Amino acid sequence: MSDTGSQGQGFEASLSEASETVAEFEEERTMVRRLQHLLHANPSLVPFVVLVISIVTVGLYIDWEAIQVAMGWARLEEVSVGRFRFFSGRTMALILDQVQIVGILALAQSLIVLTAGIDLSVGAIAVFSSVVMGQFTFRYGIPPTFAVMLGLAVGTSIGALSGWLVSRIKLPPFIVTLGMWQIVLAGNYLYSRNETIRPNDIAEQAALLHLMGWDFQIREILGYEAIRGGANIPLGVVLMLILAGGLAYALRSTPWGRHVYAVGDDPEAAELAGVNTRKTLMSVYILAGLICAVAGWVMIGRLGSVSPSASTGQIGNIQAITAVVIGGISLFGGRGSILGALFGALIVNVFQLGLPMAGFDSQWTFLLIGILIIGAVTVDQEIRKVSV
Amino acid sequence: MTRPVLQAKGLVKRYGRVTALDHADFELYPGEVLGVIGDNGAGKSTMIKAVSGAVIPDEGEVLLEGQPVNFTSPIHAREHGIETVYQTLAMSPALSIADNMFMGRELKKPGWRGQVFGMLDKPAMETFAREKLTELGLMTIQNIKQAVETLSGGQRQGVAVARAAAFGSKVIILDEPTAALGVKESRRVLDLINDVRARGIPIILISHNMPHVFEVCDRIHIHRLGRRLTVINPGDYSMSDAVAFMTGAKEPEQAAA
Numbered sequence: 001m002s003d004t005g006s007q008g009q010g011f012e013a014s015l016s017e018a019s020e021t022v023a024e025f026e027e028e029r030t031m032v033r034r035l036q037h038l039l040h041a042n043p044s045l046v047p048f049v050v051l052v053i054s055i056v057t058v059g060l061y062i063d064w065e066a067i068q069v070a071m072g073w074a075r076l077e078e079v080s081v082g083r084f085r086f087f088s089g090r091t092m093a094l095i096l097d098q099v100q101i102v103g104i105l106a107l108a109q110s111l112i113v114l115t116a117g118i119d120l121s122v123g124a125i126a127v128f129s130s131v132v133m134g135q136f137t138f139r140y141g142i143p144p145t146f147a148v149m150l151g152l153a154v155g156t157s158i159g160a161l162s163g164w165l166v167s168r169i170k171l172p173p174f175i176v177t178l179g180m181w182q183i184v185l186a187g188n189y190l191y192s193r194n195e196t197i198r199p200n201d202i203a204e205q206a207a208l209l210h211l212m213g214w215d216f217q218i219r220e221i222l223g224y225e226a227i228r229g230g231a232n233i234p235l236g237v238v239l240m241l242i243l244a245g246g247l248a249y250a251l252r253s254t255p256w257g258r259h260v261y262a263v264g265d266d267p268e269a270a271e272l273a274g275v276n277t278r279k280t281l282m283s284v285y286i287l288a289g290l291i292c293a294v295a296g297w298v299m300i301g302r303l304g305s306v307s308p309s310a311s312t313g314q315i316g317n318i319q320a321i322t323a324v325v326i327g328g329i330s331l332f333g334g335r336g337s338i339l340g341a342l343f344g345a346l347i348v349n350v351f352q353l354g355l356p357m358a359g360f361d362s363q364w365t366f367l368l369i370g371i372l373i374i375g376a377v378t379v380d381q382e383i384r385k386v387s388v
Numbered sequence: 389m390t391r392p393v394l395q396a397k398g399l400v401k402r403y404g405r406v407t408a409l410d411h412a413d414f415e416l417y418p419g420e421v422l423g424v425i426g427d428n429g430a431g432k433s434t435m436i437k438a439v440s441g442a443v444i445p446d447e448g449e450v451l452l453e454g455q456p457v458n459f460t461s462p463i464h465a466r467e468h469g470i471e472t473v474y475q476t477l478a479m480s481p482a483l484s485i486a487d488n489m490f491m492g493r494e495l496k497k498p499g500w501r502g503q504v505f506g507m508l509d510k511p512a513m514e515t516f517a518r519e520k521l522t523e524l525g526l527m528t529i530q531n532i533k534q535a536v537e538t539l540s541g542g543q544r545q546g547v548a549v550a551r552a553a554a555f556g557s558k559v560i561i562l563d564e565p566t567a568a569l570g571v572k573e574s575r576r577v578l579d580l581i582n583d584v585r586a587r588g589i590p591i592i593l594i595s596h597n598m599p600h601v602f603e604v605c606d607r608i609h610i611h612r613l614g615r616r617l618t619v620i621n622p623g624d625y626s627m628s629d630a631v632a633f634m635t636g637a638k639e640p641e642q643a644a645a
Contacts, residue, residue, distance in 0.1 A: 249505075258483065
């Protein structure tokens with residue numbers, strides 16, 4: 001220390017005797033703290049647990065009599081329904097079949113929400129892409145292979161346009177996608193002249209459009225009777241799972257994924273730390289547009305027809321946001337796991353299928369989903385209090 | 389006199405009708421710790437941002453080792469070996485210590501996993517982060533994967549300083565590094581500044597804390613009204629003189645530099 005420094009030294013003279021434990025990464029670990037840290041590190045754990053609880057609860061309620069019979073607690077003659085209705089391959093496959101469109105849209109929505117944005121146009125992009133695939137094939141006679149590729153390109157371009165408006169013009173994502181939702185949906189009606197392409201025509205002339213609806217029996221694949229009932233899994237579900245796996249990998253284990261989280265967490269900090277925030281945002285919106293277009297292709301397989309008035313265009317955005325929120329992805333950006341969104345979509349579908357099956361009014365589904373949404377955000381707030 | 393490592397000549401930056409920099413000059417010499425002090429709004433932050441690429445000046449030039457450079461972004465400046473620890477720390481609270489240390493310059497796995505799938509080399513990044521934090525005496529134990537938001541203010545500062553020290557090859561800029569810290573944690577940072585100087589890397593220290601500035605700095609650049617008022621040797625003046633200069637209560641007799 002030079003003598004010039006002596007002016008600053010007096011007040012620190014006693015420091016040599018001070019405790020040397022500085023800046024330790026230690027803290028007391030109570031059960032609550034541990035749970036908080038566990039959830040903080042594994043954000044998709046909550047929706048996963050909720051999903052398991054939902055399945056078990058709904059299943060026990062519906063199949064209670066069948067369980068009694070199976071366990072030997074009751075004889076078949078004593079109960080009204082002796083077979084498994086919910087815990088059957090058919091029901092489980094039906095849930096997956098019904099979740100595929102919203103599930104894929106939720107993946108796109110997750111990417112946007114992770115960057116602290118929101119995308120109201122996901123459903124509209126999906127419907128418009130499906131219309132492009134159909135109309136290009138039937139109106140212009142373009143081979144289905146190219147029509148599908150062009151449909152995917154259209155969805156990607158719409159995503160790119162939104163991304164440009166958000167990242168370059170700095171418009172709020174809510175406004176950009178609110179406008180884009182209306183524009184794309186209106187364009188979809190205008191372009192298609194509100195015509196629906198019938199399933200039979202597609203099956204005869206352009207079977208490729210139906211590819212995502214092609215299904216197979218798990219039983220045949222596995223080669224043994226593992227699953228009760230006919231469990232048919234369409235290709236769209238497989239694609240959804242592959243997409244979810246791929247995105248989960250990319251978000252967790254590539255520089256791009258880390259940048260997506262950093263941009264959503266604190267864009268200024270990310271920029272200063274050396275992340276190209278514009279490029280990252282652009283890539284996210286482009287990829288989300290492509291995924292929405294894929295959802296459009298899956299829609300053709302699921303619905304059979306190409307319809308510009310498919311309900312996904314109107315409510316797909318809210319369904320996807322619901323799945324994302326229940327899936328534990330923070331609307332403030334930078335937190336959550338994309339697998340959570342998939343769990344969120346599944347939770348909604350378990351209720352949608354299970355509650356009517358159990359004899360409840362279907363309004364109970366929406367009531368429960370409403371509670372789940374508020375509950376999920378509450379949990380998110382609590383988890384974020386982990387910071388000291 | 390030796391050539392400055394980093395030099396700025398006649399920097400001007402206007403924000404609408406406000407002139408934040410009014411033909412400001414600046415020199416940083418090899419191996420020194422240069423303090424930059426000035427009252428709030430004097431333009432010292434803008435000047436530091438101009439030499440570190442976060443702000444693009446309207447006029448004037450920046451020279452790195454005598455060569456004119458036009459930094460268009462902090463990343464650009466960083467590629468030239470200038471590392472900045474911002475007052476806001478520029479860290480993503482929800483991401484881990486290792487993620488934050490390598491943000492924007494991640495290590496990928498060697499071979500196809502890195503090239504084809506862009507897979508991060510997390511073990512290598514974690515080992516490196518742990519080493520750097522241990523060097524600073526910040527890493528007594530625990531989890532390099534824990535989120536930065538679970539750390540205390542001082543620990544976060546330590547991680548940010550460690551990041552700059554690990555990657556800065558020519559200049560390290562510290563913006564108010566001790567402002568949020570307790571007495572003992574501040575001492576660690578000051579010791580670290582001396583360590584980094586001993587390695588020959590010059591440091592720019594922006595601070596309001598006069599005792600800290602007077603303790604570690606070789607020269608003190610006093611900024612006032614958008615330009616350099618003077619550069620003083622901390623041995624020649626008292627802290628109250630420095631405060632008088634930067635607030636305009638007193639005028640320096642002659643420029644020391």
